[in-house]
Every structure is written in structure tokens, then in C-alpha cells.
Amino acid sequence: MSTNKNLLVELFVEELPPKALKKLGEAFASTLAASLQSQGLVAAGAKVTPFASPRRLAVHVEGVAGKAADKAVQQKLMPVAVALDASGAPTPALLKKLAALGADASAVPNLKRTGDGKAEALFLDSVVPGATLAEGLQRALDEAIAKLPIPKVMSYQLADGWSSVNFVRPAHGLVALHGEAVVEIKALGLSAGRTTQGHRFEAAVSPVTLRDADSYAAQLESEGAVIASFDARRAEIARQLAAKATEQGLQPIDDEALLDEVTALVERPNVLLCRFEPEFLAVPQECLILTMKANQKYFPLLDAAGRLTHQFLVVSNIRPADASAVTGGNERVVRPRLADAKFFFDQDRKRSLADRVGGLDKVVYHNKLGTQGERSGRVRAIARRIGDQLGGAVLADAADRAALLAKADLLTDMVGEFPELQGVMGGYYARHDGEHEDIALAIEDHYRPRFAGDALPRNPVGLAVALADKLETLAGLFGIGQVPTGDKDPFALRRHALGVIRMLVEGGLPLDIHRLVGDAFAAFGPAHGQAQAEVGFFLRERLAGWLREQGYSVQEVEAVVESRPERWAEIPKRLAAVRAFAALPEAASLAAANKRVGNILKKSEAGAAVDVQPALLKEAAEAALFDALGAVQPAADAAFERGDYTESLLALAALKVPVDAFFDGVMVNADDAALRNNRLALLRRLHAAMNRVADLSRLAA
Structure with a gap:
């Protein structure tokens, strides 16, 4: 060995x-x-x-x-009837098979006979040498x-x-x-x-x-002056960045992707301090940071308040005794980049965003959905409706104005050079134009959240426009059949859906999801029924996935989402209520009964009575359930109306005994039609009372 x-x-x-x-x-x-x-x-x-x-x-x-190590293997050869003749001698077929495996007739006495299915077969034991x-x-x-x-x-x-x-x-x-x-x-x-x-x-x-x-x-x-380990080299760069920044009382920008990329560019990292002219700081810091990171792979330095300074760090691949040539070269290289950014910024401010809006009619958004100008019109219509629902005419007007100007920065030189800055530059230019700060913030934020974990828009105007922008995208693209499939999502519609969900749930917006989707499709005109249903399903599917990622169980999520609540801002409270209800000793029995009620009602005839007639409650158990419902439902409904979903569900626990007694002692499908319909009406009332907060049948095992 x-x-x-x-x-x-x-x-x-x-x-x-x-x-x-x-x-x-x-x-x-x-x-x-x-x-x-x-x-x-x-x-x-x-x-x-x-x-x-x-x-x-x-x-x-x-x-x-x-x-x-060598391996012992057992290989099936062929059925005994084929391998041996009547006298037990090997047949030509067996000898040929053995020869193919590097053995000969001498191996025949050592072959094993083992039952294999209907007939015995011969097996060859051998040792395969290890590689x-x-x-x-x-x-x-x-x-x-x-x-x-x-x-x-x-x-x-x-x-x-x-x-x-x-x-x-x-x-x-x-x-x-x-x-x-x-x-x-x-x-x-x-x-x-x-x-x-x-x-x-x-x-x-x-x-x-x-x-x-x-x-x-x-x-x-x-000997080679190379740190071969990627992780060790990355850690050394991070250490040097932090040390050099601390010497200046500053901090390097936090960018994991940039750190990875720079680690992949150098073998022997040497972090050096460089500077540019302070007058460039008059340009929005997002522009300067982006050009330094994206074009030069530099690490901008920020002060304690997170403001950009005129100093930055470079990661050199060499360690000369005199680094002035390296720092001077990097300072010379970055200067034209910053000068370009300053030029774009100065030129862009010579025209207001409002003056640029008309140019959006010449920019194609999608060949089936028209221009950016047409798209802005749709976003304005949706944003105005959302604004009206959230804050009346004042918010509607502000959302309309922000939506009008939101895409105008697409026509600026700065966004043409740095598409990542769309929205951000619109906010700067809006302030320069004298627009209200709420409008400027809304323009800056209307793409948020751009990715998982990104911040939400910071004010109601921004929330209205961001919601409108994402809903218009979903409605438009679903309307022309551009639906995500598998891992293909070229228009990032899953990300747009998640943005809608987070704004409604985390933002606590008192908006009806069905009305929102309807308003989005209304901006495109009539005849989008199928696509509208698909968007609703898509949003619910993404909502369920997102909630599971937040740590809720599949049953909890299904119970709430499948009950189709209109206001998603209430979902966290509904989930908390379901979790509290599920912890009750009565929960399992009530959930199973609820599932049974649902199945009975699905099979019942459509013409059953709507109201329960007390005079037709013949059995003691059904009368007891009717009385219990009468006692419990007012408290459960009152709690529901004031938004106390946990209290509403907990009140239902008192129904366990009468519900169990009802199913033990009452035949729902009685021969007498009047009795049958009355009992179905009682079950309908029970079902409605139990499922206002969530579909409790989803908790049944």
C-alpha cells in the first residue's frame, strides 16, 4: 500500500x-x-x-x-443453461465471454451459480486493480x-x-x-x-x-512575489485599504464585487493613496464614484458622514521604493474621466427636465408598446390613481408631476454615459430646476427597489410612482405575451413583482391589489382579461415565495395567500394570527373540520338557502352550533374589523366542541330538501366566519 x-x-x-x-x-x-x-x-x-x-x-x-485500493467485483456472465452443456462442460459462448474478460476455461470451476430471476446464472469474481x-x-x-x-x-x-x-x-x-x-x-x-x-x-x-x-x-x-490564494490576496487588499483609509481618518467605499475584481487583477497588491482636484466634488458624488469604480477600479474614500472626498485608493501590482510615479500616473488618468463627468453635468443643467419630456416621444420603449413618451403617459395615469387613493388630490398631482419628469433624464448626457445613474441624475436635475423636494426624491427613487434588499422609495410620491412604473411594466409585457419562463426573465419581471410586493407589504400601503392591477391594465385600454389574470397569479406566486423566504411555513403562507386578501399590507398581521391560532390545542380539529365543510359546500347544489332558519334546526347539535356561532361571530367580526386578526381567530376556538358535535350527530345531506338546505346554509355561515382571516383548511394535516 x-x-x-x-x-x-x-x-x-x-x-x-x-x-x-x-x-x-x-x-x-x-x-x-x-x-x-x-x-x-x-x-x-x-x-x-x-x-x-x-x-x-x-x-x-x-x-x-x-x-x-484494488476492488473486488462480481460480474454476471450468462444463464447456466446457455453457459454449460448437458454434461456440465463450458459452451463456446461461455469461453468467448471469459476470453473477453481476460480469463479462460480454467476459471470455470470457480464460477458462482446464483439465482437471477427465473433462471440460475453464472457470475465471475475478479479483482480490478486500483488506478x-x-x-x-x-x-x-x-x-x-x-x-x-x-x-x-x-x-x-x-x-x-x-x-x-x-x-x-x-x-x-x-x-x-x-x-x-x-x-x-x-x-x-x-x-x-x-x-x-x-x-x-x-x-x-x-x-x-x-x-x-x-x-x-x-x-x-x-521567491515569486505572488500571493497565490485568491482569499488570502483579497484579505490582504482589504487590510491595506482599511489601514490606508484610517491613516487619513476616512473609510473606503464598501463594494464586494469591486474587491473581487481587483483581487483578480493583481498578484502582489500594494494600496496607494491618490488625490484629485477638490473642485470636481461639485459634481454629484454618484457620478464620480461610478466613474472611478467602473472605469478605473479605484476605491473612493468617504468621510464619516458618507460624503465623497477628493482622495481615493488604488491597488497597484508593484511595490517600487518610490511610488510617486504610480500615484502620479493614476491621478493623471482619472482627471479626464472626472472632467468628462463635470462637463456632462454642466451641459445637462442647461436644459430643464420639463423641456426634455417631449423628446421621449422619439425614444422607442418596445416595438409593441410604443415610445418612452407613451409609456410615461401610462405611468402618469396609474400613479395619479395610486396617489389619489393614498392621499387625495394633492398627492395625485405630485405623483403625476413626478411621473411626467421621471424618465426625462434618459435624454441627458450623464445618463447616456452612465445608464446606472438613471433616476439618480433626474433627482439632481429636478432640484436644479426648482422642483419640490418631494418630486426630486420621487424621481430619484422611482426605480426602487432595484434588487433584493434595496431600500424602498422614501416618500409617498416616490412610492406611488415606483408602484406605477413596475405595474405598468408587468401589465405591458404580460399583455404582449412576454411572460417569464423557467430561468428566462429578460425583462426582470420577477424583480418588478418583488418590488411591488415589498412596497405594499413593507411599506404598509392601504391599497387593494386587485384594483392596482386593474388600473395598470386600464392604462393600456380594454381587452386584457387573460393577461390581467396572469399578472394576478404571477404576483401571488412571487408573494408566496417571498413570504417563505421570510421564514413562514408553507401551510401558513398558503392559508393567508390562498384566501386572496385584497390589502397585502395586512399580510404580516394575518400570518401572525395564523401562527397564534395554529398553536391552540383546538387548531387541528377546527382546521380539519373547516376542510370538511369546504368539501361539502363544493359538492352542494347551487340553490341552497342563504339564511339559516332557526325553526328548521331539528337536531340539538345543529341548534347548539347555531347558538355558538351567534355568540362567537360578533366578537370575531369586531376584532377583524379593527384589524386585530389574532383576536379574531382566537375567538373561533370556542367553536371546536359544537363543530365536533355537529359532525358526530347531524346528517347534512338529509332527504328533506328544506332541512338539507338549512344545514348547508349553517355550514356556509360557519365557513365564512372561519375563513375571513385565512383559509384555515390549509392547516389541516
Whole structure:
């Protein structure tokens, strides 16, 4: 049995795509280790350490065997009747099968006879030799390369001038070390060795000759000036950013995606402090921050109040004794970017948003839904109705004005250069134009929430316009059949639906969802019945999913959502009430009875009486239920009307005994039609009383 040793595999390549590097490194390591495990070369749970730098993908796996253990296998050959003749001698068919498996007639006496279905069959016991590390690692490396989540494959020619291979970037080196020994494998036209390259400019030794698998990270750092681990390099950048910012009494902007991208661009991070001219701070800080982050990969520095300062941090890949050339170069590079932003801002303010509105009629929104101007008209109509419901004519007028101006910043130079700033720039320009602060905030916020966890609009005007904008999008696109399918959602309609849900529920808006959807479709004109129903179903489906993510059970969510409440702002209170009711000892029995009542009513004839006639209550149990309902319902209804849903449901607990007695002692479907209809009317009243807050039958086991 060979001794287990640690394994190191590295592919040295040209600069990898930075936004994909982290995922490539993790996939390379996990796939290669999983393949080794499946071949019996490494134990389950062995420690696997991925490495990923701009020019390398590598993995360190602990406890890898030089050879996998042999495996005993039993292989079915054929039925005994086919394998042996009448005298028990092997038939030609059996000898041929044995030969194909590397055995001969001498194996026949050792074959096992075992019942298999209707007939006995012969089985051959054999031992399959375990894979050697060279064989298994070759297979694992081939699989890891084939399964890499490569964004875009390159085809390049090998050194022989004839062969070509496809990979994410041209590969120039392969390392495979099992302990101190090189494992002889090949990949991408390369043979494995023990040498790799360090930093392009700052490596102390070139190439770096690795002593063994365990010295990889340490040697690369000390001799090659490279931090090979993505996580370690990221942590070092974060540490340097925080330290350099603290020296200035400032804080770097928090951006995990930017930190990941910069980690993928450098091998030996060195954070440096740079500055730009303070006069650029007259430009909205969102513009400056975006241009520094997106175009230059810089980290803007903020003061304690979160305001942008004229200082920023860069992550250099070199550590010169005198860094002035590096900082000066970065300061020169950023200046034209900031000057462009200032120019756009100054030019845009020469025309008001109101002056730009007419230009939206020339911008196509969707070839089946018209222009941005037409869309703005629809959003205005919906926003005015929402505003009227939330705050009367004053709020309706404000929502109308904000909706009129909300899309005008799409025609500005700044948004043309930075589409991510739409809405934000509209808010700045609205203030410059002298619009009321409520209008400016609404324009700025009307795309919110843009993503899960994003803040909601900050005032009622913004909520009205944001709701209108998302509802118009849903109604328009569902109306032309652009419905999300599977994982395809090109217009982000699931995100729009979630935004509507969060504004209604978290914003506590006293709005009727059915009326909202109806108003949205009304803005498009008549004949959208099917699409309107689809939007309603889509919103309920997203609502149920969102509530489950908040920690409510499937039964709790179904009980509330399937009862079709009109005002979703009340849903948290309804869910709390259902949870409190479900904890009662009477809950299970009442939920089961409620389900039974529902099934009976579904099957009953349509012409049953509407009102219960006390004179027809012949059985003591039905009279007792009628009396109990009369005693309980007023309190339950009063609690419901004042919004105390928990109290409303808890009041129903008193019905358990009379409900159980009713089903034990009363035949609902009596032969006498008058009695039958009266009992159905009693059950209808019971059903209505029990299901005002939620559909309690959903709690039944």
C-alpha cells in the first residue's frame, strides 16, 4: 500500500478574465478533487485548498494515495443453461465471454451459480486493480479542464506549429507534485514539471522551482512575489485599504464585487493613496464614484458622514521604493474621466427636465408598446390613481408631476454615459430646476427597489410612482405575451413583482391589489382579461415565495395567500394570527373540520338557502352550533374589523366542541330538501366566519 502524500497541481496561463477568476479557481479545485475521490485516490472530506491568481489556477489536496485500493467485483456472465452443456462442460459462448474478460476455461470451476430471476446464472469474481495516481490524476485533470465554467473559449496554436487547443487563455506551464515527486501527466500540450513563474517584474527567482507540494504558496510568495490564494490576496487588499483609509481618518467605499475584481487583477497588491482636484466634488458624488469604480477600479474614500472626498485608493501590482510615479500616473488618468463627468453635468443643467419630456416621444420603449413618451403617459395615469387613493388630490398631482419628469433624464448626457445613474441624475436635475423636494426624491427613487434588499422609495410620491412604473411594466409585457419562463426573465419581471410586493407589504400601503392591477391594465385600454389574470397569479406566486423566504411555513403562507386578501399590507398581521391560532390545542380539529365543510359546500347544489332558519334546526347539535356561532361571530367580526386578526381567530376556538358535535350527530345531506338546505346554509355561515382571516383548511394535516 503506497504512502499517502499531499498533491499540488497548477496550470500557469496568460491573464485570466478577472470577473470569472474566483469561479474558475473554485471549479478547477473542486472538480479535480471530486474526480480523485471517485477513483479512490483520496478520502472523502480530505482538505482541498484552491489557488487562483491572474496567471494561474491551482489546487492542493491532502492525503492523496499513490495508487487506489484494488476492488473486488462480481460480474454476471450468462444463464447456466446457455453457459454449460448437458454434461456440465463450458459452451463456446461461455469461453468467448471469459476470453473477453481476460480469463479462460480454467476459471470455470470457480464460477458462482446464483439465482437471477427465473433462471440460475453464472457470475465471475475478479479483482480490478486500483488506478495509479498518474492514471487517476490525468483523468481528473482532463475532467477539471473540460468542466471549467469558461466565459469564452480561445483557440490557440501549440509550439509544434501544427496542433491547436481550446482553453480560456493560452497555457504555458503545468505542475504536478505528489509530495516531492513529479507526477507524469499532460494537458493542453504541456508535460508536468516542478517549475512555475512568479511575478512578471518583482520575482526574486525566475523560474520558481518548487521543492514539494506543501511549499507551493510559501515559495511563490517569498521567491515569486505572488500571493497565490485568491482569499488570502483579497484579505490582504482589504487590510491595506482599511489601514490606508484610517491613516487619513476616512473609510473606503464598501463594494464586494469591486474587491473581487481587483483581487483578480493583481498578484502582489500594494494600496496607494491618490488625490484629485477638490473642485470636481461639485459634481454629484454618484457620478464620480461610478466613474472611478467602473472605469478605473479605484476605491473612493468617504468621510464619516458618507460624503465623497477628493482622495481615493488604488491597488497597484508593484511595490517600487518610490511610488510617486504610480500615484502620479493614476491621478493623471482619472482627471479626464472626472472632467468628462463635470462637463456632462454642466451641459445637462442647461436644459430643464420639463423641456426634455417631449423628446421621449422619439425614444422607442418596445416595438409593441410604443415610445418612452407613451409609456410615461401610462405611468402618469396609474400613479395619479395610486396617489389619489393614498392621499387625495394633492398627492395625485405630485405623483403625476413626478411621473411626467421621471424618465426625462434618459435624454441627458450623464445618463447616456452612465445608464446606472438613471433616476439618480433626474433627482439632481429636478432640484436644479426648482422642483419640490418631494418630486426630486420621487424621481430619484422611482426605480426602487432595484434588487433584493434595496431600500424602498422614501416618500409617498416616490412610492406611488415606483408602484406605477413596475405595474405598468408587468401589465405591458404580460399583455404582449412576454411572460417569464423557467430561468428566462429578460425583462426582470420577477424583480418588478418583488418590488411591488415589498412596497405594499413593507411599506404598509392601504391599497387593494386587485384594483392596482386593474388600473395598470386600464392604462393600456380594454381587452386584457387573460393577461390581467396572469399578472394576478404571477404576483401571488412571487408573494408566496417571498413570504417563505421570510421564514413562514408553507401551510401558513398558503392559508393567508390562498384566501386572496385584497390589502397585502395586512399580510404580516394575518400570518401572525395564523401562527397564534395554529398553536391552540383546538387548531387541528377546527382546521380539519373547516376542510370538511369546504368539501361539502363544493359538492352542494347551487340553490341552497342563504339564511339559516332557526325553526328548521331539528337536531340539538345543529341548534347548539347555531347558538355558538351567534355568540362567537360578533366578537370575531369586531376584532377583524379593527384589524386585530389574532383576536379574531382566537375567538373561533370556542367553536371546536359544537363543530365536533355537529359532525358526530347531524346528517347534512338529509332527504328533506328544506332541512338539507338549512344545514348547508349553517355550514356556509360557519365557513365564512372561519375563513375571513385565512383559509384555515390549509392547516389541516
